[in-house]
Amino acid sequence: MTHPLDSLRRRGAASRRLLLRAGAGSALGAALWPGLARAQAPAAAAASASASQAAPAPWRNWSGLQQCQPRRHFVPANEAELAQALRDAPAGTTLRSVGAGHSFTPLVPTDQWLVSLDRLSGVARAPVAGAALVQGGTRLAVVSRQLDTLGLALPNLPDIDVQSYAGAISTGTHGTGRELPALHAEVQALRLVTARGEVVECSASKNPELLAAARVSLGSLGVITQAQVRVVPAYNLHRHVWLEPAMQLLERAPELARKHRNFEFYYLPFTGYAAGITHDVDTSAEVLTVQAADEDVLRDLRRLRDWLGFSPALRRKVAGWLIDPKQTEDARNRAWRLLATQRPTRFNETEYHVPAEAGLACVKEVIAALEKRSEVFFPLEFRFVAADDAWLSPFYQRASCSIAVHAAADEAHDYLLSEIGPIFQRHGGRPHWGKLHSLGAAQLAALYPRFKDFQALRRDMDPEGRLLNPHLRSLLGVTA
Numbered sequence: 430m431t432h433p434l435d436s437l438r439r440r441g442a443a444s445r446r447l448l449l450r451a452g453a454g455s456a457l458g459a460a461l462w463p464g465l466a467r468a469q470a471p472a473a474a475a476a477s478a479s480a481s482q483a484a485p486a487p488w489r490n491w492s493g494l495q496q497c498q499p500r501r502h503f504v505p506a507n508e509a510e511l512a513q514a515l516r517d518a519p520a521g522t523t524l525r526s527v528g529a530g531h532s533f534t535p536l537v538p539t540d541q542w543l544v545s546l547d548r549l550s551g552v553a554r555a556p557v558a559g560a561a562l563v564q565g566g567t568r569l570a571v572v573s574r575q576l577d578t579l580g581l582a583l584p585n586l587p588d589i590d591v592q593s594y595a596g597a598i599s600t601g602t603h604g605t606g607r608e609l610p611a612l613h614a615e616v617q618a619l620r621l622v623t624a625r626g627e628v629v630e631c632s633a634s635k636n637p638e639l640l641a642a643a644r645v646s647l648g649s650l651g652v653i654t655q656a657q658v659r660v661v662p663a664y665n666l667h668r669h670v671w672l673e674p675a676m677q678l679l680e681r682a683p684e685l686a687r688k689h690r691n692f693e694f695y696y697l698p699f700t701g702y703a704a705g706i707t708h709d710v711d712t713s714a715e716v717l718t719v720q721a722a723d724e725d726v727l728r729d730l731r732r733l734r735d736w737l738g739f740s741p742a743l744r745r746k747v748a749g750w751l752i753d754p755k756q757t758e759d760a761r762n763r764a765w766r767l768l769a770t771q772r773p774t775r776f777n778e779t780e781y782h783v784p785a786e787a788g789l790a791c792v793k794e795v796i797a798a799l800e801k802r803s804e805v806f807f808p809l810e811f812r813f814v815a816a817d818d819a820w821l822s823p824f825y826q827r828a829s830c831s832i833a834v835h836a837a838a839d840e841a842h843d844y845l846l847s848e849i850g851p852i853f854q855r856h857g858g859r860p861h862w863g864k865l866h867s868l869g870a871a872q873l874a875a876l877y878p879r880f881k882d883f884q885a886l887r888r889d890m891d892p893e894g895r896l897l898n899p900h901l902r903s904l905l906g907v908t909a
């Protein structure tokens with residue numbers, strides 16, 4: 430009978446596998462990480478257009494942690510139909526917008542109306558140079574592909590690209606890059622359908638305060654039907670991935686972030702190693718692809734945990750024996766083909782954004798806490814994000830380091846909130862709106878200088894709270 434650790438014991442094969450992981454698929458990411466295949470239908474899309482007529486299916490988010498049974502799953506064909514339906518909705522109806530269901534927090538669940546813009550999808554050139562019009566329901570992968578046909582691209586992308594554009598900006602979704610802000614920071618103008626069924630527009634010259642509030646608004650100000658977004662000429666990137674002793678890479682992180690367009694690292698728990706990933710603009714026009722990333726490394730890390738979790742020292746020793754830090758991996762391609770990856774294995778996640786200068790001290794504390802828990806095996810992700818000025822942006826007037834900690838969807842994740850959350854909070858962290866955290870309105874108000882302004886604007890736009898569910902009420906301090 431084959432011993433489950435046999436693959437890890439054969440140094441050559443195993444180290445090559447770890448290496449492939451580390452380098453492949455954008456990174457370790459793909460190698461070590463869980464996620465959704467681009468081709469796979471998002472959970473929230475399970476209810477199709479016809480669901481507006483039929484009894485809706487139960488809804489669940491990507492990780493399966495959040496679920497609901499809506500009374501109606503409304504998938505309007507166009508903005509006018511959406512506005513009419515909101516005007517006609519019976520008094521007291523709660524409506525929650527849903528994108529691709531890739532948030533971990535209970536932002537979406539309602540037992541009343543779910544509104545999905547799956548049929549409002551597409552990209553066009555904007556009337557102004559250097560910008561595109563993106564319909565709210567467009568998946569990021571579709572945004573990238575359609576922009577590419579126009580010779581254009583988004584300046585940056587998150588780890589995956591299955592999210593809807595409106596859903597992604599609504600929670601402050603970001604990639605990595607010291608000089609690169611989150612997606613919503615590139616939004617120049619928005620169209621929303623309000624709770625009253627009115628279509629409103631905002632931009633720097635028209636309703637600028639609404640633009641500042643609505644770019645990250647958790648579906649609480651209206652349904653975003655279209656965004657005018659800054660784009661850049663299509664570009665290629667060169668990706669480089671390597672393994673390095675973790676503490677050494679941590680110390681080099683600020684310098685690497687200054688030197689490279691995109692830099693991030695994944696810390697591999699109980700191995701002593703981290704994987705560095707850089708992306709830089711590539712003008713060579715060469716295309717260099719890598720073997721599609723699979724999840725062998727994640728499985729190997731899990732196996733190491735399962736078999737050697739009883740002895741952190743032995744686990745670290747075996748991991749050090751298996752990992753060959755000399756191996757590296759390089760890829761060259763269109764930016765969107767490299768920046769976003771696939772995450773087949775499901776997980777739950779917390780992520781906070783701490784002031785950039787607190788990033789290293791914070792991540793060291795988080796690593797120390799994680800390594801006290803023998804069940805931990807998922808890599809930790811560390812990224813850099815530039816500041817912006819959206820009122821509820823976690824990066825509001827603050828360059829940040831984003832630190833993300835994951836737990837397998839089929840395992841307990843309570844320590845993400847009880848043990849890891851307080852460390853982030855001590856370092857002044859603002860939680861990712863779409864990832865697990867336990868903060869309420871009072872704590873959030875202390876973290877966001879424009880929080881009260883947002884509350885007032887929301888009250889004006891939706892005095893009856895038709896766009897709120899219990900989670901939103903607790904976040905935004907709405908009791909009535």
Ligand SMILES: Cc1cc2nc3c(=O)[nH]c(=O)nc-3n(C[C@H](O)[C@H](O)[C@H](O)COP(=O)(O)OP(=O)(O)OC[C@H]3O[C@@H](n4cnc5c(N)ncnc54)[C@H](O)[C@@H]3O)c2cc1C
Nearest residue numbers: 528529530531532587588593595596602603647648653863
């Ligand atoms: C595998 C995985 C990888 C991820 N990687 C990253 C990453 O690299 N960086 C990062 O920052 N985040 C990441 N996330 C988090 C994810 O990007 C966010 O949670 C994002 O908001 C999900 O988009 P969605 O389309 O699924 O929106 P949903 O989760 O469906 O909704 C999110 C919010 O947007 C609102 N909303 C949706 N559509 C509209 C609309 N038309 N108008 C107004 N409001 C709307 C909803 O009401 C809700 O409040 C990841 C998540 C997963 C599961």
